[in-house]
Amino acid sequence: MAKSTTHTPEHEALAVVLQVRKGELQVLLWKRARAPFEGAWALPGGVLGARETLEASIQRHLAAKVDVRELSHLEQLETLSEPRRHPERRLVATAYLGLVPAGIDPKVPSDTAWHPVDDLPDLAFDHLAVVLAGRERLRAKLSYTNIGFALAPPAFTIAELRGLYRAALGHDLSATNLQRVLVRRALLEPTGDQRPPGRAGGRPAAVYRFRNRSLAVTDQFAVLRPPG
Amino acid sequence: MAKSTTHTPEHEALAVVLQVRKGELQVLLWKRARAPFEGAWALPGGVLGARETLEASIQRHLAAKVDVRELSHLEQLETLSEPRRHPERRLVATAYLGLVPAGIDPKVPSDTAWHPVDDLPDLAFDHLAVVLAGRERLRAKLSYTNIGFALAPPAFTIAELRGLYRAALGHDLSATNLQRVLVRRALLEPTGDQRPPGRAGGRPAAVYRFRNRSLAVTDQFAVLRPPG
DNA sequence: TAGGTTTACGACTGTGAGTCGATAACTAGT
DNA sequence: ACTAGTTATCGACTCACAGTCGTAAACCTA
Incomplete structure (x- = not known):
């Protein structure tokens, strides 16, 4: 052998x-x-x-x-x-x-x-x-799952999250839209805290977290959906 | 050794x-x-x-x-x-x-x-x-690629294509919508032929084919798009 | 010719993404 | 204090596209 x-x-x-x-x-x-x-x-x-x-x-x-x-x-x-x-x-x-x-x-x-x-x-x-x-x-x-969870820290502002998406996707995107999309999907929730502004001033940013960190495909974006 | x-x-x-x-x-x-x-x-x-x-x-x-x-x-x-x-x-x-x-x-x-x-x-x-x-x-x-190409024969009517999608997806879908979606994506084109109706009668169905059979992800459906 | 069947297509609706502009809340300089 | 600058937030508008419905077209059989 x-x-x-x-x-x-x-x-x-x-x-x-x-x-x-x-x-x-x-x-x-x-x-x-x-x-x-x-x-x-x-x-x-x-x-x-x-x-x-x-x-x-x-x-x-x-x-x-x-x-x-x-x-x-x-x-x-x-x-x-x-x-x-x-x-x-x-x-x-x-x-x-x-x-x-x-x-x-x-x-x-x-x-x-x-x-x-x-x-x-x-x-x-x-x-x-x-x-x-x-x-x-x-x-x-x-774009079609909540895998962004895995890129983000436990708590973050919309601007920080936008920076993560920009880096990962390779292109910029609108902060307004990002917030609304994720909030409407009920994936984000405010922690109640807010982040003090930097030296340049500005309104303090609200701090968010992801609602549930379980990674699931949000299949609501399927193009050909079942009727009803 | x-x-x-x-x-x-x-x-x-x-x-x-x-x-x-x-x-x-x-x-x-x-x-x-x-x-x-x-x-x-x-x-x-x-x-x-x-x-x-x-x-x-x-x-x-x-x-x-x-x-x-x-x-x-x-x-x-x-x-x-x-x-x-x-x-x-x-x-x-x-x-x-x-x-x-x-x-x-x-x-x-x-x-x-x-x-x-x-x-x-x-x-x-x-x-x-x-x-x-x-x-x-x-x-x-x-739903987000044109892999349906690979399920379909070279030429087909919308009703036939709909049957394929229904079988593969496990649920019914609208023939109107299927045609419009695929035509708007410029994936379908009419061959000019039409299929004679069955015994029950009915308007003859137009025959279509896929425009290019190369399989590519149609990324136009990405949710978070680049600006512009 | 009438009634039934299947396909094709236009019109309406609803949802969600993209954009824009106004407002809020802060800092720094005068 | 007041003003200018900066950043964040939010509402309003637009647009694209999927889902639905109704109607017309084109065929069959009786």
């Missing part, structure tokens, strides 16, 4: 961890110390263990780079199976999308850093495509 | 192949002849080859059950990694969603048959969940 080595490819889990930092969408990357792609930046992840699910695996590997409890959302993105995606061996990868709420700054190891998704360094393997796929998934879901 | 047997799980590709048949959404299944789950129905698929992508793999395995050229659409659904999803060995599966246009009846082997997704027999492994995931993916995409 010495030759029982299966020809099945190895399997790894990867994660595109996104957070809005300094007004722009950033992704968590680490710098590879070994070949291949030595010195290039790569997505965190690692090989799938014998007795774990992919979701458990990505959480285990992410724990080496960031406090997993900071993750407000985690979902499967896609599975990459191009035989030559790794130059030396066959390696199938399942990518996940992770989100971290704005406003916190998780401790990361020295080989790990945040990079703006719109200004990325050279990435190892096919990780550039994976990052872009994660960004597009986030953008698509922002 | 005799112990170099990787503990990496085997990897298989599965497909949820859907078609509207006899006015209802049906899925292609085959009857297992061997344990485990002998006699139960299962999704078509098979193990990933050493030098192929998952997409090539599912097409290769599907070819044993149905003419792959009949497939109008194929996209990745999800990857299942529960360690105990197979009772005997570790087996990771990546599921695909495949669509076959209505109106054709592909040849299938004797162990293979179509089953209504709303009235399924006992399914092997976790295949029931996979079928339902495929159905939900289709339903979600019907």
Whole structure:
């Protein structure tokens, strides 16, 4: 049975961890110390263990780079199976999308850093495509789900929330409309507090929070609805 | 190095192949002849080859059950990694969603048959969940993409198209609205032909076709749009 | 020719998003 | 204190599009 080595490819889990930092969408990357792609930046992840699910695996590997409890959302993105995606061996990868709420700054190891998704360094393997796929998934879901929950801190003003959406979507949007849309969907509620204005003055902003943080698709926006 | 047997799980590709048949959404299944789950129905698929992508793999395995050229659409659904999803060995599966246009009846082997997704027999492994995931993916995409292309034959009347949507979505919808929505999106165009009425009489129906069969998300329905 | 059936299409309604402008509530400078 | 500047909030208007209804068109059978 010495030759029982299966020809099945190895399997790894990867994660595109996104957070809005300094007004722009950033992704968590680490710098590879070994070949291949030595010195290039790569997505965190690692090989799938014998007795774990992919979701458990990505959480285990992410724990080496960031406090997993900071993750407000985690979902499967896609599975990459191009035989030559790794130059030396066959390696199938399942990518996940992770989100971290704005406003916190998780401790990361020295080989790990945040990079703006719109200004990325050279990435190892096919990780550039994976990052872009994660960004597009986030953008698509922002408009028809309440995934914005996962980008926002527990409490925020409309202006702050608007900044998060602008960073994630890549374009500006009206503050009036954002508030009304989210309030009418009954997703936002005022906490009663308000934020003191900055040095330039201005009316103090009301502080809001999301009503329920459970992530559900708001399917009321389906175009072809059932009658009645 | 005799112990170099990787503990990496085997990897298989599965497909949820859907078609509207006899006015209802049906899925292609085959009857297992061997344990485990002998006699139960299962999704078509098979193990990933050493030098192929998952997409090539599912097409290769599907070819044993149905003419792959009949497939109008194929996209990745999800990857299942529960360690105990197979009772005997570790087996990771990546599921695909495949669509076959209505109106054709592909040849299938004797162990293979179509089953209504709303009235399924006992399914092997976790295949029931996979079928339902495929159905939900289709339903979600019907409203904000033009994936309906892939369900329809090359030419059709509005009434026929409405029947396809009703079967796939599980609820009725207005013929007036369906036509106007699709025409306004500039997705439909009349062929000029018309279909003679049935025995009961009635005005002959105009025949339409989809303008371009390339499958693209019509993102004009994003809720939070860029200004301007 | 009358009655039934199916398709096609215009008109009306309702909802929600985009826009604009007015007002509220604050800071800083004179 | 008063004024100017700044930011937040809110109401009013417009627009696009989905949902509904009613009517006309075009065919069948008796």
